[in-house]
Amino acid sequence: MNIDFSKGNGLVPAVVQHVRTKRVLMLGYLNEEAYQQTTQSGRVTFYSRSKDRLWTKGETSGNYLHLVDMYLDCDQDTLLILAEPQGPVCHTGNLDCFDQPATSAGFIHQLEHIIESRSIADPAHSYTASLFQKGIQKIAQKVGEEAVETILEAQSGPDHLLLNEAADLVFHLVVLLKARGLSLHDLEDVLKQRHENPR
16 A cells, blocks of 8 residues: 555555444544554554544554554545444543544444443343343343244234334344344455345
8 A cells, every 4th residue: 555644744544444334433533553553464554643642543542543444545645444342432432532423333243332331331221231141041032022022012912012122122132142142244344245145
């Protein structure tokens, strides 16, 4: 990648985008050393203009940005980084630095992050944490119960009740996937493979 660092006095702006939801997460700056560290480590690293040093996003919080892909614009002086965030991106705890409202396309991934963060909460105060504490068998049982309730509402219930039961089903399914160490991304990969290789 032939990046022109000279235009910005050794720095290029980098827009970071969620690889799955395409949500814009943040804007940072890279110098050549930050670029090299990002590509070698797989963790997005910036040059901090205020601290005058390299900093890897998540080095303090643990909320790393895992590099998936990188694109250079037509003028060769701006980067688009596709990344997989490991937790909230903003230091305020927001999913991104712009505090964008979640879209319907992106909220299910936001829900997955919420479920993950609540999995380690106090089970006495979090329904989600209590599910994880009860284990796979109980979570799988809840998925089955919600599936049956969804089927019943689909056959005879009004739309709003069907949607409520379907939401319960999806929620518990995401919990089940997380409990097995899987993610919606893994599910998307399977669906994508099926689409690309139809039977």
